[in-house]
Amino acid sequence: MDILLRDIDPTAVKKIDEIAKEKKISRQEFLKGQVETLAVFQEQKDREAELENIIYKNIKMMEKCAVAIETVNGFIQEMMGEDEE
Numbered sequence: 528m529d530i531l532l533r534d535i536d537p538t539a540v541k542k543i544d545e546i547a548k549e550k551k552i553s554r555q556e557f558l559k560g561q562v563e564t565l566a567v568f569q570e571q572k573d574r575e576a577e578l579e580n581i582i583y584k585n586i587k588m589m590e591k592c593a594v595a596i597e598t599v600n601g602f603i604q605e606m607m608g609e610d611e612e
Contacts, residue, residue: 543557543558
C-alpha cells in the first residue's frame, strides 16, 4: 500500500535524508521502517495499558482476599477459643 505525504518541511526532509544515508538505505526504506515501527509501537502501548489495568485489578482483588483471610483466621481462632496474638 502506498502513502503520499505533502507539504513536509524541507528541513525535516533533509534530516530524514541524512539519517537514511547514514543507515545506507533510501529515504523510502527509512520512512517505511519508521511508519511500520510507529504502528507496532501504538499496538504495544495499548497492550501495556491493558496489562497495567489487569495488574491493578489483580492487586485490588488480592487486597480483598487478604482481608477475607484475616477475617476467617479471626473467626477460626474465636471458634477454637484461642486468644489473638
